[in-house]
Amino acid sequence: MDITEDAEYVFYVNGNDKVQLSLGGKLLINAENAPGMFKASCITTLSKGRYxxxxxxxxxxxxxxxxxxxYCSRSGIDNW
Structure with a gap:
């Protein structure tokens, strides 16, 4: 994933299966024990670069x- 600017990012997963989401080797979302439909999210700060x-x-x-x-939070913008 190419990150073009330093910012906070929200990763959101919605599904009906058990999933894991990692970025740069760091586990962000672990919905391993989610029965049926689930929603999970994580906010993390990333620096410009490739992950x-x-x-x-x-x-x-x-x-x-x-x-x-x-989602990416940009400076000066209140909404995600």
């Missing part, structure tokens, strides 16, 4: 539903 992003499905169901949204 490996990994989204791991732990126990795939027959009908996978998964959403990953990444």
């Amino acid at each position: 490996p992003l990994r989204l791991e499905l732990l126990h795939s169901t027959a009908r996978l539903e998964l959403t990953l949204i990444i």
